[in-house]
Amino acid sequence: MKITCSKDRLNHAVQTVQKAVAAKATLPILSGIYLSAENNKLELQATDYELGICCTIDAHVDIPGKIVISGRYFQELVKRLPGDTVEIASSTEDRTIKIMAGTSQFNLLSLPADEFPVLKSLFDKQNGTSNLTIKDNVLRDLIKRTVFACATEESRPIFTGALLELTENDVRMVATNTHRLALKKSITEQTTSNSNLKIIVPSKVLNELARLLNSELPVDVNICWEKNKVAFRFENVYLESRLIEGQYPDYNRVIPPEFGTTATINTALFIDAVERVSLMAKDGEYNVIKFQFNTSEVIITSNNPDIGKAYETIPVSTEGTDITIAFNAKYVTDILKNIGSPELLFSLNTPLSPASIRPVNDENYTYIITPVRTL
Amino acid sequence: MKITCSKDRLNHAVQTVQKAVAAKATLPILSGIYLSAENNKLELQATDYELGICCTIDAHVDIPGKIVISGRYFQELVKRLPGDTVEIASSTEDRTIKIMAGTSQFNLLSLPADEFPVLKSLFDKQNGTSNLTIKDNVLRDLIKRTVFACATEESRPIFTGALLELTENDVRMVATNTHRLALKKSITEQTTSNSNLKIIVPSKVLNELARLLNSELPVDVNICWEKNKVAFRFENVYLESRLIEGQYPDYNRVIPPEFGTTATINTALFIDAVERVSLMAKDGEYNVIKFQFNTSEVIITSNNPDIGKAYETIPVSTEGTDITIAFNAKYVTDILKNIGSPELLFSLNTPLSPASIRPVNDENYTYIITPVRTL
Numbered sequence: 014m015k016i017t018c019s020k021d022r023l024n025h026a027v028q029t030v031q032k033a034v035a036a037k038a039t040l041p042i043l044s045g046i047y048l049s050a051e052n053n054k055l056e057l058q059a060t061d062y063e064l065g066i067c068c069t070i071d072a073h074v075d076i077p078g079k080i081v082i083s084g085r086y087f088q089e090l091v092k093r094l095p096g097d098t099v100e101i102a103s104s105t106e107d108r109t110i111k112i113m114a115g116t117s118q119f120n121l122l123s124l125p126a127d128e129f130p131v132l133k134s135l136f137d138k139q140n141g142t143s144n145l146t147i148k149d150n151v152l153r154d155l156i157k158r159t160v161f162a163c164a165t166e167e168s169r170p171i172f173t174g175a176l177l178e179l180t181e182n183d184v185r186m187v188a189t190n191t192h193r194l195a196l197k198k199s200i201t202e203q204t205t206s207n208s209n210l211k212i213i214v215p216s217k218v219l220n221e222l223a224r225l226l227n228s229e230l231p232v233d234v235n236i237c238w239e240k241n242k243v244a245f246r247f248e249n250v251y252l253e254s255r256l257i258e259g260q261y262p263d264y265n266r267v268i269p270p271e272f273g274t275t276a277t278i279n280t281a282l283f284i285d286a287v288e289r290v291s292l293m294a295k296d297g298e299y300n301v302i303k304f305q306f307n308t309s310e311v312i313i314t315s316n317n318p319d320i321g322k323a324y325e326t327i328p329v330s331t332e333g334t335d336i337t338i339a340f341n342a343k344y345v346t347d348i349l350k351n352i353g354s355p356e357l358l359f360s361l362n363t364p365l366s367p368a369s370i371r372p373v374n375d376e377n378y379t380y381i382i383t384p385v386r387t388l
Numbered sequence: 389m390k391i392t393c394s395k396d397r398l399n400h401a402v403q404t405v406q407k408a409v410a411a412k413a414t415l416p417i418l419s420g421i422y423l424s425a426e427n428n429k430l431e432l433q434a435t436d437y438e439l440g441i442c443c444t445i446d447a448h449v450d451i452p453g454k455i456v457i458s459g460r461y462f463q464e465l466v467k468r469l470p471g472d473t474v475e476i477a478s479s480t481e482d483r484t485i486k487i488m489a490g491t492s493q494f495n496l497l498s499l500p501a502d503e504f505p506v507l508k509s510l511f512d513k514q515n516g517t518s519n520l521t522i523k524d525n526v527l528r529d530l531i532k533r534t535v536f537a538c539a540t541e542e543s544r545p546i547f548t549g550a551l552l553e554l555t556e557n558d559v560r561m562v563a564t565n566t567h568r569l570a571l572k573k574s575i576t577e578q579t580t581s582n583s584n585l586k587i588i589v590p591s592k593v594l595n596e597l598a599r600l601l602n603s604e605l606p607v608d609v610n611i612c613w614e615k616n617k618v619a620f621r622f623e624n625v626y627l628e629s630r631l632i633e634g635q636y637p638d639y640n641r642v643i644p645p646e647f648g649t650t651a652t653i654n655t656a657l658f659i660d661a662v663e664r665v666s667l668m669a670k671d672g673e674y675n676v677i678k679f680q681f682n683t684s685e686v687i688i689t690s691n692n693p694d695i696g697k698a699y700e701t702i703p704v705s706t707e708g709t710d711i712t713i714a715f716n717a718k719y720v721t722d723i724l725k726n727i728g729s730p731e732l733l734f735s736l737n738t739p740l741s742p743a744s745i746r747p748v749n750d751e752n753y754t755y756i757i758t759p760v761r762t763l
Contacts, residue, residue, distance in 0.1 A: 083695065086667060086668070086695055086696070089667050090664065090667055093660065093663060093664050093667070094664070095660060109696060109697070116700060116701045116702070117661070117664060117698075117699070117700050118698075118699040118700070119664075119668065119696060119697065119698050119699070120696045120697040120698075121695065121696035122694070122695060122696050285468065285470060286492070288468060289465065289468050289469070289492060289494075292461060292464050292465055292468070293461070293494065319497070320458065320461055320496065320497060321461065321484060321494060321495045321496035321497050322484070322494065322495040323492075323493075323494050323495075324492070324493040324494070325491060325492050325493070326491045327491070
């Protein structure tokens, strides 16, 4: 193989695929980045079998070929290369790859390219069935407003992923760790052939995907899935993930149909007060803060015998009955950081039943939080 | 105690002293910040017995007094308080401190103030002997250009600190880990009574001090010392440190009086090339990169059997004989990051004798580096 390409494009492609390079590779080949050159295209691939990413860029191909380079060193090196263009060539003398830019010349050890598990696009296999197209900003928003609610511990794998579901009226994403749940819907025009989309995607993959969905102008994302895999295609990127198997619980059951109390609250004032009060609640098991809602204010308090007491009041406009309720402070601050709206509605029923936090004027985003029983 | 003060001033004072709060306190009282209020001044102190910091701000003192609050929570809280002013009052009912700002009210547990080892200013003890005054920007520069060369491992404590020395002509700081040495001199007007300054200050303290020496316009720093302590006083801050005991080696002996080869090099080109080459040298024992100096260029190479090979050329202007020499890559990049000059002089004698790197046009900054013997 021998190619020349833009350094900036190569760097962008390497940074795009590198998050799929296996960190602790059981198979050494998975610690590499696969490069394939032909027809004036250079394709880069990396996979750890859970997540696979492929990125294609233009290149001047002198000699087509396929190579695998150690991902870690290639990525560090390309980032720091001088000049505008890079030449990459496999050496005929030894099993190294020569990388040249300006007056820099590097020989990196190569890995056997025929051992690399090359990604095969799901789109090629599918004959146009089971796929969906949405805008990248819509997908990014679905992810960012829900994925933080996933479970981090692995004891119940299903909750370490988020549900991506296509209904008759919307595309939606749902994430929960059983103590809190985030649901975001998007009513978009859908280019969809058949609508049986109900898949659980690992949160790690969704975070990577959201990071890559960063185009300045909205672009289309094609989504394609089969029993245990999903693929996303946008611009020059193809990303493929294994799915989490299992039956996602019926999240509609945990969303209360109505509430006895609803307070309208300024988000900025609320988050600052909650964060201060949670300072006194952070350690160990004492992560509980108390909210007393009345007509015109909410009093937020915490009491940790080892640290001290906190007392804050925030003006609110409450409809319904007064209520005192306690929550895990982190589950409240998590949604306040992601709500993206200057005002929010905090809706409650009883001190022991689930409450809802959502933006004012957005029916399509709901966060459900289970209270904590206090003495 | 009962006081009211500016939130921003209080926050600045707390952030100033908090680095002296003991992280792992053997004595619980050292995890606290001491506050003393009288004569419309609020004094904050923290100490871990190695480093002590005191910061004084204006405050409206209603009731004078002394209290100690848990440093960790007080610092986090003050940073986040709303509004412009803060009221701090010791409670008469229980052993808590009440902190009020806007609609926020916190009660933090207090520690027994009479157990706090209150700092006693060395300046008060000294009757004007053994002291020195220099500008803060000069002192900061002495620290920043040398302290990185200190040893990090504790096996020989003397090298975990830097030498601060007053000679007939200059104030200087020296740091070494025995493999490389940095020396920075400053020829300043000195307000000095007697000149017996030759102390070894812990690098951790110097890093903190440099962080606090950040005034926009130069201010005076008064330095005062005795057998095992040094104190620095500037603006509203007093900082005191224990000294490292022992005899600092004669660093003049390791600075070669002359060199057979001197190359003039562009710093930016050099650092980029060295960093790239060191990518291939980073792992384990292979942290060695090779320099071949000839009249018009330096060839920088590394070879790590597990990663690959690097080859860079940088144009230089060399006077003297050609030489090939190898160094620990980190010891070279460390000085290049701190040299602060667009061009540098790299001076060498033989492949096994110490070399020097220093800025062009600055006789007062020298870095000595010991080569590595290669096969």
